[in-house]
Amino acid sequence: MKAKLLIGALLGGAITFGAAHKAFADNGITIGMAVAFSGWMEAYDGEATKMAQLWVDQTNAMGGLLGKRIKVISGDTKTDRVEGAKVGKDLIDQGANLLLVSADYDYGAPAALQAQKAGVISTFLGASDPKAGVLGVGPFSFTANNAGQLEGAIMGDWGHEKKGFRKGYMLLDETIEYNKSVCAGYEWIFPNKGGTIVGRDTFKGLDPTISSQITRLSDAIRTGGVDNIMLCSTNPGAASSVRQLRAAGINLPIMSATAMDGTYWLNSTPGLKDFYLPIQALTVNDTRPAVNELTAAFAKKFGKPPTTQYAYPIYAFLDMWSKAVTEAGTTDATKVVALLNKSDKTPTILGPRTFTSKLHVQTSMPMIVVSYANDKETPVEEWSIKDTIPDAVLYRLKK
Numbered sequence: 128m129k130a131k132l133l134i135g136a137l138l139g140g141a142i143t144f145g146a147a148h149k150a151f152a153d154n155g156i157t158i159g160m161a162v163a164f165s166g167w168m169e170a171y172d173g174e175a176t177k178m179a180q181l182w183v184d185q186t187n188a189m190g191g192l193l194g195k196r197i198k199v200i201s202g203d204t205k206t207d208r209v210e211g212a213k214v215g216k217d218l219i220d221q222g223a224n225l226l227l228v229s230a231d232y233d234y235g236a237p238a239a240l241q242a243q244k245a246g247v248i249s250t251f252l253g254a255s256d257p258k259a260g261v262l263g264v265g266p267f268s269f270t271a272n273n274a275g276q277l278e279g280a281i282m283g284d285w286g287h288e289k290k291g292f293r294k295g296y297m298l299l300d301e302t303i304e305y306n307k308s309v310c311a312g313y314e315w316i317f318p319n320k321g322g323t324i325v326g327r328d329t330f331k332g333l334d335p336t337i338s339s340q341i342t343r344l345s346d347a348i349r350t351g352g353v354d355n356i357m358l359c360s361t362n363p364g365a366a367s368s369v370r371q372l373r374a375a376g377i378n379l380p381i382m383s384a385t386a387m388d389g390t391y392w393l394n395s396t397p398g399l400k401d402f403y404l405p406i407q408a409l410t411v412n413d414t415r416p417a418v419n420e421l422t423a424a425f426a427k428k429f430g431k432p433p434t435t436q437y438a439y440p441i442y443a444f445l446d447m448w449s450k451a452v453t454e455a456g457t458t459d460a461t462k463v464v465a466l467l468n469k470s471d472k473t474p475t476i477l478g479p480r481t482f483t484s485k486l487h488v489q490t491s492m493p494m495i496v497v498s499y500a501n502d503k504e505t506p507v508e509e510w511s512i513k514d515t516i517p518d519a520v521l522y523r524l525k526k
Contacts, residue, residue, distance in 0.1 A: 166206025
């Protein structure tokens with residue numbers, strides 16, 4: 128019950144579930160949060176949920192939305208798909224006008240589907256699979272994040288152009304769809320740039336060991352001249368894999384994806400270097416003053432700044448949603464979505480955002496490549512791809 132009360136408490140007083148929430152929903156605008164306050168997804172949902180709460184507080188301080196105070200109701204999905212569906216339906220029944228769901232397609236979709244059925248807009252806090260939207264949920268569903276394919280493509284493109292990588296090896300954690308999307312982006316762009324993918328292997332993120340995969344990779348390095356590794360995984364399995372690779376003496380550059388952003392896991396891989404990934408925002412000394420101001424506001428409210436970039440995308444989406452609601456004069460999903468679908472490089476705190484009636488995820492925006500060394504995350508440069516990601520890659524259609 129404590130998790131369910133968390134967001135309500137952040138509003139300035141503990142808001143209980145049930146009749147009180149229903150009453151609030153009837154006379155105001157209500158945002159529901161069907162997210163993970165427990166389980167491994169909390170590492171991705173937790174700070175994004177707080178950032179959404181900060182946005183609500185700031186908006187209310189400026190008069191609310193449509194002249195109404197925004198209220199928040201929440202429920203803990205416990206990193207469980209079945210629980211996600213239950214919580215999503217409960218919050219919709221309590222009158223949520225917008226439903227925020229977990230930052231992953233697999234775990235957020237059950238709640239988002241409940242919103243779609245009820246004709247309510249949902250947005251994933253940070254899901255990177257393009258199915259987190261029109262194709263996988265329905266036309267009322269969005270994700271605040273970029274496509275995983277963009278992350279993989281940026282790393283493949285940057286690695287080839289800036290690091291001179293020519294022979295890659297893919298290690299794919301098959302646990303969730305996001306990982307497959309990341310590798311799909313790398314697998315598409317690296318050969319198109321002239322590189323060669325020498326080998327591919329899979330594992331499960333929670334496997335205690337990847338010794339057999341390391342053996343096969345070592346052979347590919349010896350016989351195929353592999354000069355870079357593309358690791359498509361999420362923590363904790365990703366950090367475990369990096370530790371095992373380095374412990375086995377494989378010191379090749381490793382590229383990965385946004386899911387590994389942050390330094391919280393580096394104590395498991397002391398001395399890590401030659402490790403790279405793309406992000407949307409820096410939690411320290413971002414080049415954009417507005418992002419630094421937002422980070423400072425977050426730290427003031429919650430006692431410390433965000434630890435990863437996953438906190439930020441939902442803020443940009445909520446700004447877009449509120450502008451659409453204001454223009455439409457209503458929270459009605461059909462009218463608001465129609466306006467959101469006209470977004471074409473709309474300015475946000477994180478840069479331009481585009482939505483269409485077919486695609487509710489970002490596929491072309493620039494990202495910041497960061498490197499890891501000496502237990503620090505350091506920005507290298509902003510990078511964007513020039514080519515449009517094909518639908519066959521975005522939706523991972525069989526060849």
